[in-house]
Every structure is written in structure tokens, then in C-alpha cells.
Amino acid sequence: MLYIFCPHCGLRSQNEFAYGGDATVKRPELNKEISDQDWDNFVYLRKSPRGKHLELWHHISGCRQWIKVERDTSTHEIFKTYKADELTE
Amino acid sequence: MSQDFRLNNIGMVNRNKKISFIFNGKKYFGYEGDTIASALIANGVHLVGRSFKYHRPRGFFGVGVDEPYAILQLERNNERDPNIRATEQEIFEGLEVKSVNCWPSVNFDIGAINNFLKMFFPAGFYYKTFMWPPSFWYKIYEPFIRMAAGFGEASIKHDKERYEHKYEYCDLLITGSGPSGLASAYAAAKNGARVILAEDKPRYGGSLLTSDVNIGNQTGIEWSEKIITELKSMSNVIVKNRSQVFGYYDHNMLVMSERISDHLPKTQKYLPKQRLWYIRAKEVLISSGSIERPLVFGNNDTPGVMLSSAAKEYMKVYGVLVGKKPLIFTNNDSGYETAIEFKKNGVNPLILDTRKEPSSDIITEAKNLGIEIKFSYVVVAAKGYKKVKSADIAKISDNKKDLSNIENIECDCICVSGFWTPSIHLASQSGNKSEFNEKIDAFIPKKSKQKENTIGSANGKFTLEETINEAFDKGYEVSNKITENNNKVSIPTVVEKKSTQHDKFWCVPLPKGKSYKRFLDFQNDVAVTDIELALREGFRSIEHVKRYTTLGMATDQGKTSNLNGLQLVSDIENKVVPQVGHTTFRPPYTPVSIGAIVGREVGKHSKPTRKSPMHEWHEKNKAVFVDAGVWLRPRYYKQGNETLFEASKREAKNVRKNVGVCDVTTLGKIDVKGPDAAEFLNRVYTNAWLKLPVGKARYGVMLREDGIVMDDGTTTRISENHYHMTTTTAQAANVLSHLEYYLQLVWPELNVNVVSTTEQWAGAAIAGPNSRALLMKLFPNTDVSNEGLPFMGYKEADLFGIPSKIYRISFSGELAYEVNVESDYGNFMWEKIIEVGKEFQIQPYGTEALSTLRIEMGHVAGSELDGRTIPHDASLEGLVSKKKDFIGKRSLSRSAFTKPDREKIVGVVPLDKTTSIPEGSYIVKDPKAKLPNPKLGHVSASCWSVEYDNPFSLAIIKDGKNMIGQKLFAMSPLKNKTIPVEIVSSHYVDPEGKRVRG
The missing domain is CATH 3.10.20.440 (2Fe-2S iron-sulphur cluster binding domain, sarcosine oxidase, alpha subunit, N-terminal domain)
Structure with missing residues (x-):
């Protein structure tokens, strides 16, 4: 079970969190024209890298904040965690 | 006996x-x-x-x-x-x-x-x-x-025993209380670290219980007793016996199974049978020791053949002789310790040593005791079927290839020692890639992957002096990283017998003309010939050989067989063991009962049960409950011998005719507050929200980004910057997460806060033509006339002194209101409604009647909004704004969602007006068409229409809007039914919606 550092609460066990997928995906702006292809990429396509991955976790049984976690998908090492509005490196 | x-x-x-x-x-x-x-x-x-x-x-x-x-x-x-x-x-x-x-x-x-x-x-x-x-498969x-297949037979009865889970945190977890575990625990505890010391056996001490050594002028047993006693008295130490750390998981999470009552005739009243510990350790010291390796010879699986260390422990710990005519077969000095123990207890052993001329303290001692020893000798095969009766022994040539002087000697047990295998399972589970150590012919852990170190014989340290020194040092070093107390204890002096080099020989060749089975894996019946065959058939990777032959699998996880298997593969392949590598050890190290893994999350305890404040009233009034997510909701209120069908029909009819009341506390409720709340709702819902006045409610539909309907509900503007959102019971948690996602990550510039208020409000839906009359009596000081509180209106009111909120919204299609009060007053509110409602023939109604009412009105719910439908399919396209953008809007213009014959919701009535259509039935044009019959869609919900007294269903079918009036068929392969039906409008009752506005 992962041990995730919530920037708001501190180190907490994985079972307090819900996984939220790739944190680098950016929602297209509202009221802007967008091609079918680009929209499909946003809605459906995600990379599944082996190694470093910046991903979202929701501290659902804690502070209810969405946080960003930089994690190695193969070793599960967590390098750094960020608040939702924090700039990532 | x-x-x-x-x-x-x-x-x-x-x-x-x-x-x-x-x-x-x-x-x-x-x-x-x-x-x-x-x-x-x-x-x-x-x-x-x-x-x-x-x-x-x-x-x-x-x-x-x-x-x-x-x-x-x-x-x-x-x-x-x-x-x-x-x-x-x-x-x-x-x-x-x-x-x-x-x-x-x-x-x-x-x-x-x-x-x-x-x-x-x-x-x-x-x-x-x-x-x-192939036809033999099923029957033969x-x-x-x-x-x-398998060992044993699990009980199919409910396990009445109690199993518990416990979470624990510590600086240092030490797995095993042998010399290294004790020494490191002592050093770390004295340095102020919070230590957990786990021992899988009932007795602490590990090898100290059976070895003839001296630590700090005490015997091994005395020393271990002293250390354990002191550790137990320290407040920073948890010492647990009968506790196996069986799994090493991510981020230094280890799981330990404690057998609390397994050794007692009956579980004590306040004790569980077993307890599973989830331990998050800052550091781990693996001191799990080593397991003696078997030697491989003919019929080496015969009862009476056992590890020499086991024979010694049976004597020293249990006072039991494994045989009275023992044969010791060894390639190292360990066998001698067992032989000496036999001799001390009056039994004469015979030692066969594969080595030619070894010499050490312990060999000399055995000789001095008069123990008979044959050097360069091996056991060729054990004889006897159900128990060893004798053994064929032979002299082995210096190159270990040829046998000579084969003779049969009488014996009743054969104690084997093929040197020692460090137990690296936990280190391997943590991700540690082990390395082969030529000196001990075994793998030891390499670089730590997580915060773990392996010490003692698990790390290939086979002398006590090395072990004790390493353990004291590591215990101090690791604890000091955490405590920085610099409190170092002195290391006691160790006296032990010196031993000499073991023999690399481990597998006795077959004598000419014999085909004895020589077993490697005793649990899975894998013999030397099986490995040879697998290699002949082309399996090369050790992982493939393992799976093909089952070597090292199952509950044993290769504890005694792994290395001999690898040795054999490398011998045949002319490789060295490190080139072959070893298979991955998997948790659990030893079997764990399913009960312990499940813990107390059994039956109703597997999830929380949520009850509304009116639950007790429902129980008293013969409600039959149904699970709605984790909520318990009344399905119907039973009167006399009524069936579900009769009761729900009665309740629904009463709503259409008089007035009914339904507990709607379970609906999700979310407070949306902030200056940008209107803008936020406008982006979340498909319809327009900017112009909703204060004191008004609006029905809204929200989508996922892929265009699929996520949820629906009404949201009311309580004040300028305050909205009260309701969600379906099932989606409440998801909707809150969804809103938080957009507020925190996508549009952080919006000044809005959301919070769940589901449990803060108790809700009662009052529906039916008499509902206004009832409301006038409940709220005599509030104007609830059609003008004072119009459809989709909202008012705060006083319910016999209790502040309450009235929303004029309807799910049943009747004139209806929802009254909310703070949860603590829920029961008061409910009892007042029932009491005052008597003169209006009020009856409570459950979810079954609720469904009937909404189905015949064509209102959609979870069975239509099933994660596959877009607004159009549920006839909600009128709520989709063309002017503004919102979550999921772009997806709605994708080609599949805009096809002219896109599925749409319709009503379905059986032609005979009596046969109910099973939910899930297919709608087809031709019931006799060749399979697979092209289906037009499926029946999503069925009820008995109380308005028309005949069955009515909703279905979502292809080109639904042009199908109305058509005669088709509903087929249920499950129920084996084909029902001729007519497609009608989904709004079966009051299609103009006059009642709700009346």
C-alpha cells in the first residue's frame, strides 16, 4: 500500500485516496472550437508510461483536495507531491 | 497410546x-x-x-x-x-x-x-x-x-470466528527473534527506537534454542530469555510471538498474521482467532534466519527422512526422538550437531559425510563421543514404504560421480543436511535483487530496494559471532538514523564451536539399473527427472521451468526446494547458478487464512449501513427494506399478507388518488456557495442557470466529458450566492468528487465552495392531489397556494416550531412537495406528516411505488441513465443549451451521438394488457429471426401502471421517436418469454404535466 504525502495533511496511506489519472491533461478551454481528433485525444487517450508519471490523487477520505503525485509506475517510488495549484517541475 | x-x-x-x-x-x-x-x-x-x-x-x-x-x-x-x-x-x-x-x-x-x-x-x-x-472434459x-487437486477441504459453513485488523507504525520492524533479531532489537530499543519484534513460533530465540553456544557467559537460551524479558518491559517495544510477517509491500508496508487463539481449545470471549497487522515501518531488519537444504537421493520423500536441524529441534525443544536408529547424512558440520544430540540422549547415530577428510572442533567432538562416521559416503536410497526401514548406502568417488560398496543398513530415520539456505523471501518481495554467494552456495539479498536490511543467517552469516556483531551494529545504526540518541550498548562476547567448509555436493547419482525417484520439491512432487524432462523439452527460463514443473510453487514457495532446483538446472545447462537466476518469491511467505485477510468486513459489515432518521418509524410500520447503495430504504410497507406487488400498487394508487409520503433523505445534497456559483452551475449542467431567481428550483442534467449523462436532480437558489443541489442517491459521492475536480483543477479561478449536506437534512416527499391541503395544515402560517408556492418554487417555513424548507418539486408527476428539516428533527417531521395527513388518507410509500409512479410518468432514473445514454436518448435534449458551453458538450456533436436513428426512450405496453415485460428484455421486430436476432434496444424499467391498470415499461430503442405506434416484440431469453407489444410515448400518464402545475 502506497504511503502518499498529502501537501495539506502529511503522510497518509493509499486507502484514504482515490486515483485520478494523468495530471498533465489539460481540459480544452470553454467556448473554443476544437477538432474531433483533439477532443477525442482529450477525452479518451492517455499515456501509460513505465517510469515517472505525474498523476492526480483525490484525498477523498481526508481533506478532499485533489493533489498531484509524481510516481514511478514500475517501482511505485513517489518523488514529490504538489497541491492542485502548485507548479510542477 | x-x-x-x-x-x-x-x-x-x-x-x-x-x-x-x-x-x-x-x-x-x-x-x-x-x-x-x-x-x-x-x-x-x-x-x-x-x-x-x-x-x-x-x-x-x-x-x-x-x-x-x-x-x-x-x-x-x-x-x-x-x-x-x-x-x-x-x-x-x-x-x-x-x-x-x-x-x-x-x-x-x-x-x-x-x-x-x-x-x-x-x-x-x-x-x-x-x-x-474433447467431449471427455466435463464429465470425466x-x-x-x-x-x-488441492490440499484439504474448506468449510462451506459461515466462519463464526472473529478476525481483526490492526494498523501499527514503528521505527523498526524486526522479523524473527533468533540471535540477530534479539540483538538488533535490543540495540535499537536501548537507543530509543520504537521497535516491533515478530516471531512466528511460540518460543523466542530461534537457533539459540537448539545450539550449543555461550553469549556473555550465559547459554544461548538464558541470554535470549534475558533479552526478551527486558524488551517486553520496555514501553517502546512490541514483542509478538506466533506472528508471521508474511508480506513486504510498497513503501515499507508489511503485513503480519498473529495467531492469537489457534492454539487454544476455544477462542476467548474478548480475543479474536487471528489478527492481521498492517505495519508501516520506517526501517525493517529482516532476521528471518535460514532453512536447512535437503540432500537429494533415491526415495528421499519416505517418511522418516527429515532435515537434521528438525531432528535436533524435536529433541531439544520438544524432548522427542525422531528415531532410535538414526542415520545422519550430511555435507557439512551441521549434521554433527544433531548426531551429538542423539548421542547425548542415549541413541547411537551413524554419520555419512559426503566430504573426504574434513576436520573441525565439532567433528573431533563427535569422534571423541564415539560416534561412528563414514567419510565419502552417501545414502543411495531410502528403503521402506510408509516409514524408513533401512537405507542403501555407498562410497562415493572423489569426483562424486561413481558409487561403490553399496550395502543396506538398518535405520529408522535419515536426518539430512545439505547446508543452509538464507530465507530471503521478504527481501525479495521488497524488490531486492539478490546475489549468489559462492561461499555458501546460496542467494543473499543485494542492495536494499526499500528501507530494509537483512541480517544474520538470512544474510548468509552462519557463525554466531558474526551474526551478533552485525546485529548489534545494525540495530544501533538503523535506530540512530531515526532517534539520534547515540546510545550504544556493548556487544557481549560469544563462544561457539568452529566449523569447517561444507561440500558443494548435493545430489546423489543413481546406481546403475535403478530408477529411484529423487525429489526436489516435496510439496509439489517434483523429482529430478521432471526438471530434466522440462529442459529436454526446451524450457530454459527458470520462471518457465517453475510453472511447467510446479517447482517452488504453492504454499511452500520453494522453502526447501528452490536452490536444489536451480542447482540442477545449472548443472544440466552447464551454467553457474547466478546465470540461471531464481524465481520471484511472492507473498504470502506462509499461508494466511482468508478470514484474517477479510477481518471483520463480513456480511453487513463489509460496508457501512446508512439509515435515515426515520428508519425506526419505518421498521415499526412494517417496512420491508431494500439496499440502495449503502442506504437502507423502505421498499414497501406491508399490510397484512400483502405481497410486494399488491403493496406497491396500493401505495402508488393512493398517491394518485389521495396523498402519499416517501422518505427521500437518501438523495444526495450538496451546498454550492460563492459569488461564482451561478457561473459554475452553468458550466456543470447542460441547461442555463444564470437567470434562475432566488427562491426557485430547476431540474438539471450533468454530463461527463464523453457526453454521457452522469446525473440529474434539482438545484434550488436559496439566496444570491447559495444553491442547494440534489443528486441521485447512487451518484452523490461521485458528483461531489466531480465538482471538486473542476473547482480545484480546471477552473480554480471560480470563487465557489461545495460541501456535502446529505446527512444534515431529512427529507419527505409529499405527493398526490391532497398534498396541498395537507401542507396548508402543516404550515398554517405559510402561503402554499399555487400562486404563493408555484411549481418549482421554494419557501422556508415553520413546521410546528421547527425551521423547514419546502421545495415544490415532483418525481411522481403529481402535485408534490419535498419538505426538509435538520436531520435531528426528521422523525418529528415524519410523525407530524403522518398524524396530520390522516384526514387526507395519507399512506407512506416505498421505493417500489416510487418507481411505478416515475415510470408511468416517463421520468428517467438510474436504469435509463445507466452510463450509456446521452440526453437525447433519455428525451432530455430539451435541456441541452445550444448557446453556452458546458462539461461534455463537445462530445454530443460526435457522429455516433447525432445519427438520425439514435436510440431514444419510449413506452412499451403488451398487446394483451396483462403480461408484464421482464426488465432487460430485448425489443425485436421479428421474434423468429435467425440468431443473433438484431435487437432494437432493451426494456429498462417495468411497472404495473396504477393509472390504467395494465403493465407498462420504458425501453430505449433505436430510432425510438419514429417507432411510436409500431407493433413489436419483447423477448426475454432469460425468462424464455416473447411478448407482442405496442410502442407508445414514454409519457404514459399526464403527458402535458398538468398535475404538477395544478
């Missing part, structure tokens, strides 16, 4: 407490502190099971977790417990155990015929046999395999 093999003056069992137990229907005696194994051996019983594949007789091979085959089935408190290791389970008064994998009995086992058919059971026989003819092959 008498205990013929019990020694008088040795051992740690409690001689003052005699205990009887039953094995295979026969009563035996042992002492408190005995395991099943030691007590049976004391009674001269060695035959305890049959092997997995060939059903060969099986005895005891080890003395603890190393035991590959003495696996029994236990009966306790009328419960069956399979997969019990006889070497671990302690006896208690009344214990009942029996053998497994044998029929009709362990002495006469029909399956043993497999032993004589062994040419048909080669490696991978599952893949080779049972292939043809599968039942045969199922009967033959």
Missing part, C-alpha cells in the same frame, strides 16, 4: 499438563507446548499424509514453516480449517485433525495407484494428458482433476 519416543530430561514442553487430541479418529497424548508434529512423533506416528501427485506416503520433513508436506485438516468448534501445518499447530485438549489428499485413509490410499502410473504423470502432465477427446477429466 504411550509416548514411546518421548525423552525424559530434555525439552521445553510442560510435562505437568498432559493433553489429548485426535488424529485420524484415534486418540493420542502429548504435552502442553507440543505441536501436532512433535506429539505424533512422540507417539511413533510418522505417516500423516499423501503426496500431491503420486499419493506417496508423507511424514514430517521440517519443524516449522519449512515443513513442505505435513499439512492437515483441523476441526475446531465444529469448523473445518484446511492447510494446517502439523509442525506449527500447537495441540490443545480436544483438538481433532485428519490427513488430507488420501482416500479412503492415509494407510490405504486408492490414489497411490498414481505412484505406479508415474510414467503418465511427467512434468506438465496437465497440459499433455486430458486433451482428447474435470471432475477427476478437481477431486485430485
Whole structure:
């Protein structure tokens, strides 16, 4: 079970969190024209890298904040965690 | 029976407490502190099971977790417990155990015929046999395999025992209380670290219990007792026996199974049977020791062949002789320690040493004691079927290839020692890639992957002095990283006998013309020939060889077999062991009961149960409940002998005719507050929200980004910057997460906060033509007329002194209101509604009537918004704004969602007006069409229309809007029904919506 550092609460066990997928995906702006292809990429396509991955976790049984976690998908090492509005490196 | 093999003056069992137990229907005696194994051996019983594949007789091979085959089935408190290791389970008064994998009995086992058919059971026989003819599979092959597979038989009864879970945090977890575990725990604890020391056996001390050593002028046993006593007295230390750390998971999370009551006749009132510990350790010291390696020779699986260390422990810990004419077969000095122990207890052993001319303190001591030793000698084969009766022994040439002087000698047990294998399972589970150590011919952990270090013999340190020094140092070093106390204890001096180099020889060649089975994996019946065959057939990767032959699999996880298997592969392949590599060890290290893993999350406790404040009233009034997510909701209120169908019809009719009240507390409620709340709702919902005035409610639909409807509900503007959102019961949690996602990550610039208020409000839906009259009596000071509180209006009011909120919204299609009060007043509100409602013929109604009412009105719910429908499909396209953008809007213009014949919701009525249509039925044009019959769609919800007194269903079908008036068929392959139907509008009752506005 992962041990995730919530920037708001501190180190907490994985079972307090819900996984939220790739944190680098950016929602297209509202009221802007967008091609079918680009929209499909946003809605459906995600990379599944082996190694470093910046991903979202929701501290659902804690502070209810969405946080960003930089994690190695193969070793599960967590390098750094960020608040939702924090700039990532 | 008498205990013929019990020694008088040795051992740690409690001689003052005699205990009887039953094995295979026969009563035996042992002492408190005995395991099943030691007590049976004391009674001269060695035959305890049959092997997995060939059903060969099986005895005891080890003395603890190393035991590959003495696996029994236990009966306790009328419960069956399979997969019990006889070497671990302690006896208690009344214990009942029996053998497994044998029929009709362990002495006469029909399956043993497999032993004589062994040419048909080669490696991978599952893949080779049972292939043809295919028609034999179900009736012959599968039942045969199922009967033959597995050890023991799980109980199908509910397990009444209690299992618990516990979370613990510590600076340092130490797995094993042998010399390295004790020393490191002591050093770390004295340095102020919070330490957990786990020991899988009942007794602490590990090898110190059986070895002839001296630490700080005390015997090993005295020293370990002193250390344990001191550790137990320290507040920063948790010491646990009968506790196996079986899994090493991510981020230094280890799981330990504590056997609390397994050794007691009955679980104590306040104690669970077992407890699973989830331990998050800052650092881990793996001191799990090592397991003696078997030597491989003919029939080395015969009962009476066992590890020499096990024989020694049976003597020293349990006071039990494994035989009275022992043969010791060794390639190193460890066998001598066992021989010396036999000799001290008046038994004359014979040592066969594979080495030519070894010399060391311990060999000299054995010689001085007059023990007979044959050097360059091996056991060729054990003789005897159910127990060793004799052994063929032979001289082996210097190159270890040729046997000579083969002779048969009498013996009743063969104690083998093929040197030691460090138990690196936990380190391997943590991700540590081990390395092969030439000096000890075994793998030891390499670089730590997580915060773990391996010490003692688990790290290949086989002298006590090295072990103690390393453990004290590591215990200090690791603890000091955390505590920085710099408190170092002095290391005691160690006195032990010096031993000499072991022999790399481990597998005795077959004599000419003999084809003895030489076993590598005792649990899975894998012999030398199986590995040879697998390699001949082209398997190269050790992971493939493992799976093909089953070497090192199952509950044993290769504890005794792994290295010998690797040695054999590397010998045949002319490689060295490190080139072959080893297979990955997987948790659990030892079997864990499913009960312990599940803990107390059983049945109703597997999830929380949510009840509304009115729950007790429902119970008192004969409500029959239904699970709605984790909520319990009244499905119907039973009157007399009513069925569900009759009751729900009565309740629904009463709503249409008079007035009904339904508990809607379970609806999700979310407070949305902030200056940008309107803008936020405008982006979340498909319809427009900017112009909703204060005091008004609006129905809204929200989508996922892929255009699929996520949820629906009404949201009311309570004040300028405050909205009260309702969601469906099922989606409440998801909707909140969804809103938080957009507020925190996508549009953080919006000044809005959301919070769940589901549990803060109790809700009652009052529906029916009499509802306004009832409301006027409930709220005499509030204007609830059609003008004062119009459809979709909202008012705060006073309910007999209780502040309450009235929303004029309707799910039933009738004139209806929802009244909310703070949860604590829920019951008060409900009782008042019932009391005042009497004169208006009020009746409570449950979810079944609720469904009926919404279905015949064509209102959609979860069965239509099932994660596959877009607004159009549910006839909600009128709520989709063309002017503004919102979540998921772009997806709605994708080609599949804009096809002209896109599915749409319709109503379905059976032509005979009597046959109910099963939910899930397909709608088809031609019921006799060739399969697969092209379906137009499916029936999503069915009810008995109380308005028209005939069945009515909703369905979502292709080109629904042009299908109205058509005669089609509803087919239910499940119920084997074909029903001619007519497609009608989904708004079956009051299509103009006059009632809700009236």
C-alpha cells in the first residue's frame, strides 16, 4: 500500500485516496472550437508510461483536495507531491 | 497410546499438563507446548499424509514453516480449517485433525495407484494428458482433476470466528527473534527506537534454542530469555510471538498474521482467532534466519527422512526422538550437531559425510563421543514404504560421480543436511535483487530496494559471532538514523564451536539399473527427472521451468526446494547458478487464512449501513427494506399478507388518488456557495442557470466529458450566492468528487465552495392531489397556494416550531412537495406528516411505488441513465443549451451521438394488457429471426401502471421517436418469454404535466 504525502495533511496511506489519472491533461478551454481528433485525444487517450508519471490523487477520505503525485509506475517510488495549484517541475 | 519416543530430561514442553487430541479418529497424548508434529512423533506416528501427485506416503520433513508436506485438516468448534501445518499447530485438549489428499485413509490410499502410473504423470502432465477427446472434459477429466487437486477441504459453513485488523507504525520492524533479531532489537530499543519484534513460533530465540553456544557467559537460551524479558518491559517495544510477517509491500508496508487463539481449545470471549497487522515501518531488519537444504537421493520423500536441524529441534525443544536408529547424512558440520544430540540422549547415530577428510572442533567432538562416521559416503536410497526401514548406502568417488560398496543398513530415520539456505523471501518481495554467494552456495539479498536490511543467517552469516556483531551494529545504526540518541550498548562476547567448509555436493547419482525417484520439491512432487524432462523439452527460463514443473510453487514457495532446483538446472545447462537466476518469491511467505485477510468486513459489515432518521418509524410500520447503495430504504410497507406487488400498487394508487409520503433523505445534497456559483452551475449542467431567481428550483442534467449523462436532480437558489443541489442517491459521492475536480483543477479561478449536506437534512416527499391541503395544515402560517408556492418554487417555513424548507418539486408527476428539516428533527417531521395527513388518507410509500409512479410518468432514473445514454436518448435534449458551453458538450456533436436513428426512450405496453415485460428484455421486430436476432434496444424499467391498470415499461430503442405506434416484440431469453407489444410515448400518464402545475 502506497504511503502518499498529502501537501495539506502529511503522510497518509493509499486507502484514504482515490486515483485520478494523468495530471498533465489539460481540459480544452470553454467556448473554443476544437477538432474531433483533439477532443477525442482529450477525452479518451492517455499515456501509460513505465517510469515517472505525474498523476492526480483525490484525498477523498481526508481533506478532499485533489493533489498531484509524481510516481514511478514500475517501482511505485513517489518523488514529490504538489497541491492542485502548485507548479510542477 | 504411550509416548514411546518421548525423552525424559530434555525439552521445553510442560510435562505437568498432559493433553489429548485426535488424529485420524484415534486418540493420542502429548504435552502442553507440543505441536501436532512433535506429539505424533512422540507417539511413533510418522505417516500423516499423501503426496500431491503420486499419493506417496508423507511424514514430517521440517519443524516449522519449512515443513513442505505435513499439512492437515483441523476441526475446531465444529469448523473445518484446511492447510494446517502439523509442525506449527500447537495441540490443545480436544483438538481433532485428519490427513488430507488420501482416500479412503492415509494407510490405504486408492490414489497411490498414481505412484505406479508415474510414467503418465511427467512434468506438465496437465497440459499433455486430458486433451482428447474433447467431449471427455466435463464429465470425466474435470471432475477427476478437481477431486485430485488441492490440499484439504474448506468449510462451506459461515466462519463464526472473529478476525481483526490492526494498523501499527514503528521505527523498526524486526522479523524473527533468533540471535540477530534479539540483538538488533535490543540495540535499537536501548537507543530509543520504537521497535516491533515478530516471531512466528511460540518460543523466542530461534537457533539459540537448539545450539550449543555461550553469549556473555550465559547459554544461548538464558541470554535470549534475558533479552526478551527486558524488551517486553520496555514501553517502546512490541514483542509478538506466533506472528508471521508474511508480506513486504510498497513503501515499507508489511503485513503480519498473529495467531492469537489457534492454539487454544476455544477462542476467548474478548480475543479474536487471528489478527492481521498492517505495519508501516520506517526501517525493517529482516532476521528471518535460514532453512536447512535437503540432500537429494533415491526415495528421499519416505517418511522418516527429515532435515537434521528438525531432528535436533524435536529433541531439544520438544524432548522427542525422531528415531532410535538414526542415520545422519550430511555435507557439512551441521549434521554433527544433531548426531551429538542423539548421542547425548542415549541413541547411537551413524554419520555419512559426503566430504573426504574434513576436520573441525565439532567433528573431533563427535569422534571423541564415539560416534561412528563414514567419510565419502552417501545414502543411495531410502528403503521402506510408509516409514524408513533401512537405507542403501555407498562410497562415493572423489569426483562424486561413481558409487561403490553399496550395502543396506538398518535405520529408522535419515536426518539430512545439505547446508543452509538464507530465507530471503521478504527481501525479495521488497524488490531486492539478490546475489549468489559462492561461499555458501546460496542467494543473499543485494542492495536494499526499500528501507530494509537483512541480517544474520538470512544474510548468509552462519557463525554466531558474526551474526551478533552485525546485529548489534545494525540495530544501533538503523535506530540512530531515526532517534539520534547515540546510545550504544556493548556487544557481549560469544563462544561457539568452529566449523569447517561444507561440500558443494548435493545430489546423489543413481546406481546403475535403478530408477529411484529423487525429489526436489516435496510439496509439489517434483523429482529430478521432471526438471530434466522440462529442459529436454526446451524450457530454459527458470520462471518457465517453475510453472511447467510446479517447482517452488504453492504454499511452500520453494522453502526447501528452490536452490536444489536451480542447482540442477545449472548443472544440466552447464551454467553457474547466478546465470540461471531464481524465481520471484511472492507473498504470502506462509499461508494466511482468508478470514484474517477479510477481518471483520463480513456480511453487513463489509460496508457501512446508512439509515435515515426515520428508519425506526419505518421498521415499526412494517417496512420491508431494500439496499440502495449503502442506504437502507423502505421498499414497501406491508399490510397484512400483502405481497410486494399488491403493496406497491396500493401505495402508488393512493398517491394518485389521495396523498402519499416517501422518505427521500437518501438523495444526495450538496451546498454550492460563492459569488461564482451561478457561473459554475452553468458550466456543470447542460441547461442555463444564470437567470434562475432566488427562491426557485430547476431540474438539471450533468454530463461527463464523453457526453454521457452522469446525473440529474434539482438545484434550488436559496439566496444570491447559495444553491442547494440534489443528486441521485447512487451518484452523490461521485458528483461531489466531480465538482471538486473542476473547482480545484480546471477552473480554480471560480470563487465557489461545495460541501456535502446529505446527512444534515431529512427529507419527505409529499405527493398526490391532497398534498396541498395537507401542507396548508402543516404550515398554517405559510402561503402554499399555487400562486404563493408555484411549481418549482421554494419557501422556508415553520413546521410546528421547527425551521423547514419546502421545495415544490415532483418525481411522481403529481402535485408534490419535498419538505426538509435538520436531520435531528426528521422523525418529528415524519410523525407530524403522518398524524396530520390522516384526514387526507395519507399512506407512506416505498421505493417500489416510487418507481411505478416515475415510470408511468416517463421520468428517467438510474436504469435509463445507466452510463450509456446521452440526453437525447433519455428525451432530455430539451435541456441541452445550444448557446453556452458546458462539461461534455463537445462530445454530443460526435457522429455516433447525432445519427438520425439514435436510440431514444419510449413506452412499451403488451398487446394483451396483462403480461408484464421482464426488465432487460430485448425489443425485436421479428421474434423468429435467425440468431443473433438484431435487437432494437432493451426494456429498462417495468411497472404495473396504477393509472390504467395494465403493465407498462420504458425501453430505449433505436430510432425510438419514429417507432411510436409500431407493433413489436419483447423477448426475454432469460425468462424464455416473447411478448407482442405496442410502442407508445414514454409519457404514459399526464403527458402535458398538468398535475404538477395544478
